[in-house]
Amino acid sequence: METFRVDESGYTGFKLLNDEQPFQGACAVAIGDDDARRLINEHFPRLKAEELKYRRLVRRENSYPRLLALHSDILSHYKCVTLLCDKRFLLMMMFLSYATEPWFYRRGADLYADGRDLALASVLYYCGPPLLGKDHLDRILVSFQDAVKEKSPEAGWKLVEAVRASDWRQLPEILGPLGGQACPDCLEAIATPGVSTDAAFIVLQALISRMEVMADGPYRIEHDRSTNLQRYNEVLNSFIGHQETATFRQSDVAEVSFPLKLTSVSQVDSKDSPAVQLADVMIGIAIDALGGMTKIRPVAFDPEKVFSTYLTEQLIHMVPTKDFAGLRRSHRGSQASELIDFIGRNFADSFPDSRR
Template structure:
């Protein structure tokens, strides 16, 4: 049975504002441990380390070209998908999911129609700090994170107060509901299971591609790290869900249950060359994102890394103010129906 090996990077749980880890992502690659070991031996014949780790290798100038060559070989010879998201943008999308959308839902309006939520999130991301004041806007996002995590009356009051301190009438469509203390929105934030943890968003994106790439039933193996425990539990819940249902997300993405995915297993990365390959792929992609946005000097040239990927091998969630393009890309998407379904069966919305 075909097996995809997964590794992640940038996971910070509920905290999506971690300044040191702006991006989160994961890679899934369909490669056997035998083929992965051969690739590692071919590109790193003198490697003495017990396992292949991207960051350890990239710090050594002599290993940088082999790292690029390894990625090129993987992407040209094996099924592979990498997902990277800007966590601050994702948090703003979640803010709209819980602190805005319920207000419109109660009034019979489809807040998600043709990707309106993505357009509004991009606008907030781009102009929010300037229009509303960077410190005050950051305070709002921090208060939202805390309210979702704590779910106490005090945390909810602090969120409302943070919104009221902003010049919220400048963007009433996005900030009015929470500034006015919408009971629908406060109830959504306080709902058990609602979280700002991005694991479900990352996994859903990988699954949409793995389901397309896999010819038939397939399985997943991933590292035993603490971070991936959340991924493991979610994957098992997806596998166990046997209802027949299908949703269209964008022009090129959708998801159908039951999944072709049949099992998920944790393995020790030290004994899995295939998981080590996934570590290299996601490590390089996250570093490229940091380099392209000027957050830190990259060790590998970001443009070169990204040029290795075909369009259907890389998924990204970043703001875009090309609103016409975004509307066309998400036109006719079943976002509202899908979000309701996932909230009902998996306990959370998916952005």
């Protein structure tokens, strides 16, 4: 049976505003341990460490060409998909889902249709700092994150106060439900048990949608045995075995169908799995390349060159965009709202945050 090896980078739980780790990502590679061991020996014949670790290798400049060659080799010869997220943007998407969308839903409007939620999150990302002031926007986002975690009326009202302390009328479609009305539906959604700003579910839902397309038949997932990936393990296991038939279009390059081809998920020690070690290298390079492209941090290699080696289907972005026409075009006919309702009906015990 085909096995995808998965590793992640940048996971910080519910705390998405982390200046040191602004990006989160995950990579899945369909490769066996024998092939992985062969590739490691070919590209790093003098490796002395007990396992291939990207963060260790990237400290040495003489490793750069070998890392990039390995990265290109995997993309060229194996099924592989990498997902990259701007965590600040993800938090804004969640703000729209809980602090804005319930107001629209009550009035019969679908905020998820044709990528509207992604467009509004991009507007908040780019226009929020100049229109509201970065300090005001940060206070709103921190208050939202705290309110979701604490679930108390006091935390909810602190969020309302943070919105009202800003010039929220500059962005009424986004901030109006809380700033103008302190919308009870929105505050209730934020306080719902299980609702979280942990992005593991969002990341894996997107990754699975692409693995399902790449897999020729039933497949399994193997990932590192780490505290960070424990939440990923819980998410993956909840999907396995659901038999209701349904398909949901998400964009012109992504859809998800149930029942999944995924049959099992297991955790291993990365020291015992050369294939998982390769997933670690792939996501490490991608995260650093994104940091270099956005000028967040300097990198020793050319980010443009790194991203040019990916095929369209090998890379998923969850980052803001200014191409609103292109966003609407690629998400026309999206069934994101229907997928949310489906998950809420069938997986509410595992994902209380998916309930309407």
